Amino acid sequence: MERLKETAVSAAPPSRRATDAGQGISADLIAVLTAVTRGEPRVLTIQDQSALPSGPFQLEHRSLQAGLRAWVERQTHLPLGYIEQLYTFADRDRSGVSDGYPVISISYLGLTREQPASGEYEASWRSWYVYFPWEDHRTGAPPMIGESLLPALERWAKGDRSLAQNRWQRIAMTFGLEGRSWNEELVLQRYELLYEAGLIPEAWRTGAPAVPAIAGRPMILDHRRILATGIARLRAKIKYHPVVFELMPETFTLLQLQRCVEALAGRLVHKQNFRRLIEQQELVEETGELTADTGGRPAKLFRFRREVLAERAIVGTKLPIQRS
Numbered sequence: 001m002e003r004l005k006e007t008a009v010s011a012a013p014p015s016r017r018a019t020d021a022g023q024g025i026s027a028d029l030i031a032v033l034t035a036v037t038r039g040e041p042r043v044l045t046i047q048d049q050s051a052l053p054s055g056p057f058q059l060e061h062r063s064l065q066a067g068l069r070a071w072v073e074r075q076t077h078l079p080l081g082y083i084e085q086l087y088t089f090a091d092r093d094r095s096g097v098s099d100g101y102p103v104i105s106i107s108y109l110g111l112t113r114e115q116p117a118s119g120e121y122e123a124s125w126r127s128w129y130v131y132f133p134w135e136d137h138r139t140g141a142p143p144m145i146g147e148s149l150l151p152a153l154e155r156w157a158k159g160d161r162s163l164a165q166n167r168w169q170r171i172a173m174t175f176g177l178e179g180r181s182w183n184e185e186l187v188l189q190r191y192e193l194l195y196e197a198g199l200i201p202e203a204w205r206t207g208a209p210a211v212p213a214i215a216g217r218p219m220i221l222d223h224r225r226i227l228a229t230g231i232a233r234l235r236a237k238i239k240y241h242p243v244v245f246e247l248m249p250e251t252f253t254l255l256q257l258q259r260c261v262e263a264l265a266g267r268l269v270h271k272q273n274f275r276r277l278i279e280q281q282e283l284v285e286e287t288g289e290l291t292a293d294t295g296g297r298p299a300k301l302f303r304f305r306r307e308v309l310a311e312r313a314i315v316g317t318k319l320p321i322q323r324s
Contacts, residue, residue, distance in 0.1 A: 032230030035114035046121040076123035111246035156197040273320035
């Protein structure tokens with residue numbers, strides 16, 4: 001895992017697009033910048049918490065990453081450390097553009113530690129479960145799934161007899177029904193299903209059925225879809241690559257590390273199995289110091305062993321999630 005050079009980075013209003021007059025194509029650079037603070041996964045937002053930091057790729061940018069960093073710096077005045085390209089979206093019907101020009105959204109996933117945000121576009125941090133409340137299963141399945149989402153999805157599935165069986169199979173798979181387990185990585189599939197069923201405000205903008213919205217806080221354009229993609233990528237990646245340490249302070253307790261993993265996964269992990277796997281893979285080492293900030297007995301402080309990145313290919317933490 002490579003930690004990129006940290007530079008202050010920020011974003012610009014997503015409504016500002018640079019269009020190539022010759023080809024009629026514009027590209028937006030969008031950042032899903034994530035931190036974990038006090039056991040909550042947080043995402044950096046702008047524009048009254050309704051957008052992700054973003055801005056158009058311009059000719060003066062020497063690369064896509066350089067363009068992204070320039071926008072984030074301008075908008076939030078925050079450092080952008082670890083970053084990787086996430087996904088490229090080019091759906092004309094979901095871009096919010098009415099002039100007919102295709103808009104390419106190139107998204108990136110960034111990992112950092114939360115710092116106060118500033119800038120001219122109301123930069124602030126929010127829990128990503130504000131936008132995806134059905135994804136947090138740390139205390140069990142959220143009541144809204146059974147009380148609101150599933151009944152609405154069932155009505156949608158039955159709304160077209162020719163598609164009813166296929167629709168219900170998708171619902172059962174993505175929401176862990178009929179003997180299936182909840183798969184925390186299917187964040188994007190669940191969001192897309194709710195979008196298709198017209199159960200979120202973003203779907204109204206493209207003529208979806210005007211069903212009352214019941215699912216989380218909306219975002220502009222396609223930004224919540226991009227956030228879902230970032231969450232899914234991170235939930236998968238923490239199982240085979242130690243990116244979680246990019247979100248940790250220099251020293252930490254094993255309980256703090258466990259709570260960080262649980263916050264990202266939206267699921268609990270088995271404490272003993274988790275610690276055994278961490279120790280077996282030699283991912284951390286003791287600092288020789290204790291902390292009394294645990295509310296109980298002093299706990300040992302650890303640090304990430306960055307040497308393991310050069311010693312061997314990482315097999316990962318394997319995330320021993322508790323399954324019902």
